[in-house]
Amino acid sequence: MTATPPMRPYASSTRPRSAPRELHGPRDPRESRCRGLRDLLGLVLLPLPLLVVAVAAAPAAFAGGGTRRWFGRGEGQRAEAQAAKDAAAAAFYELDTAQRDLRISIETITAVDDSPAARRTVSEFEALGRRIDEASLQYITAVDAHDLDRDDLEASVASRARAELSRAKDELTRVKLDLDRFSQGLGPLLGKAETQLARLAPAVERARQALLAASNSLDAVRGAGLKADDLAARLAALGPELTRLNQGAGQHGVPETLERAERVARDAESVRAEAQRLPERAAEIDRRLVSLRTRAQALTTRAGQVEPVLSELRRRFTAPCWQDLQHVPERAAENVRQAERKLAEARAARDEQRWPDATSLLSTVRALLNSTDEDVSAASDRLHRLNAVAKDPRQEIDRTRFAIRDAQRLAMSGRSTPDPRHARPLDDSVARLDRAVTGLEGHHPDYWHFLTETEAVRQTVARVVAQIREERGTVS
Template sequence: MAKTFMRRLFSGGPDADPAAISAYNAMTTAFLQSDQLIGEIEDGVSASRAADPARRLTDQWMPVRERYSAATAAYLQLQRPEPDSPYTAASVYEERTRQLEQVCAEMTSFREMFGEQLGRARAARQLAAEAVQQARMDANTAVTELDQPESLPFLVYPSVIAAVDVLAAQVRKLDAVTDTTDLKDTTTAVREAAAAVHTALASAPHRPTEAQNAVRSVATRISAVATRAEQMGPARSALLREFSAACSNDLVDNERVAAAAAAAAEHELQAARAEITAGRPEAALAHCAAARDQLRDADDAVDAVTDRLRSLREVRENPGQVADKVRFRLRDAQQLAMQRDLVKEWGSVLDAQVERIDRACAALDGVHPDYWTYMTDLEAIDRFVTGVVDRMRGRG
């Protein structure tokens, strides 16, 4: 009976050396400590690896990790496969214990040195996981909303289709992303895309009313442009009577341009009305937007003629006033060059503008003054001087 009890107690046979048993148990304890440490540290290093593409912390960890692997492999070679397996000499176990304890000391030192960084990495990973979960919940909520019966009539709307396509693309990107840095941007994009789906669905019931209002607004603008276009003929005639032909040669086609743009806008308006009848309000809104673009072109063509007549009359009334404004800006620029000791660099450039102004003024002395060329030349000089001032101030 005593022999049986001893075999159960020491698990190595009645002849097992107590010192070997003690050394074996100490080695096992050292291994368990190292196993606990490796678990704690590896979790943080793994989180840091995802957040730090440069892998600085990982590079410092790898030599320690390799020594742990070597110590573990050596320990496993001494593991007894069966409870009754014979023990090795105590000195062998003690050597493995020292190896494991050395590795434990290195890992403890690493944990103390980088503990804060590892903790931040774990926290960041947790936040990232929570962000991913929230993003997927938002995406699922959007999909559920799409599946509701009340959403069915709006699934063919281009705005809803586009929002759904963006959400699907962002979810696919979320499924593929691995870098923690990219993960933040991707989860944000998924949540924004899910919100966009909700907004598109919420706005969809109002589209028919919006389309009707847009059609009425475009129709009103077409009528207003037609009324304004009636001013073009008299204004063009006044330009030719009061000023040289060179002052309005570039406007000869404006009546045709305005008429063509107005006709194109009318065509878009009719298309918008047809889309409303067909139950496609968003398509109607797109046609209304195109009509507005055409009406802007028509307005610009009308304004170019009427504004030209007004501007030329103002210049004819007091041509020297325009030149005086440019000369004043030029003098300010010359003073700035002196104040900033930039005369060597910009003095001759600015002086040359005086001659340009004089030439522009001299061109008005003919029988039929070209006020338009006079205006455009002075505006070009003014822009040039403004650019020089910006460069002297360090803004160019």
């Protein structure tokens, strides 16, 4: 086969411009092929309406001699390779989109959760990321290795490109399925993270509003003439916390920011509540100052009456009846003096608006006055009880015997013989009462010892009764 000589350009044709056009086609077949190419180029450059008309007439134009079949087996292989390339590109796009969406979910989880399950999820996502990179590299390599737009693309090359692109698409699809399964397992962790993120903005806003409310309440208190320096210091200490809240969870983490917001809201609410109560607290301190001063004055008067009571006790009863009371006047006077000093300190703290100090001092005054009241009352109560038992001890004896008999009946209820655990202390109580009664004989009986013994007997009997009822209640 001889080589076909190269086709000459149309512009260099040797046919003179004035030569007549042949009626039955050119004599040279090369000129026929050149004319076909020019006609095709002209069709491509035509405007769209004219192109439609031209295409309709194309079969007649290409029906002449020298034409060839345009789409052959090579073009079919090219089309299949291009289809494989398009399918691989679609799979690559779907995988890339899924990975981007899933990365947002992973970042949401890691921003909130630092548990072992969350860390394991991140590790698994990183492993999937490496598989995605490998599959993407396989796809990109296959695309870069074959230029499917070349005019001289051979059928074998197109077939090889189709196979490589199909394998790349299959691998991308497999990784996408694994990524989808992994995404479906993130439900619990992602739900927890999204719940915390949903709480974040409202929690921060509540903290800000609580700080604002505390500041406004403090301003109102100061406007009423109250300093509230301690509350102002507590509110100022929350300033750095507000700065950290404003810096956001991206810098400090979602759990820490949530915890900080809740703590700031709680502390600010405490400041606000105390600021609102401050006027009432000041009024209450004023009332307590007046009340405790009045009580101290009354106890001073009562303490002065202890000495005559002790004189009567000494005169009428034996020493054991009053020895433990002989220091009551001195203790009462000292307690009252100390209470008055604390009251003066409390008044100074109130004037300086040191509210915690004033409250603490008033509590000390109250404790001192309570102790003094008990001492003073003990002396007069002792004389009253001793007078009653000296006049008629029978009432105290009968009261105690009744308690013993009632306990004995309870111990025998439903039994033919009493439980030794109950009978023994009751029998001892009977003997103890008899000894106390015997001690009243003589010219100078110790009535106080008699009263303490009968009281001790009644306490023992009460414990036995409680034990019996508890055991029977447990059995029933």
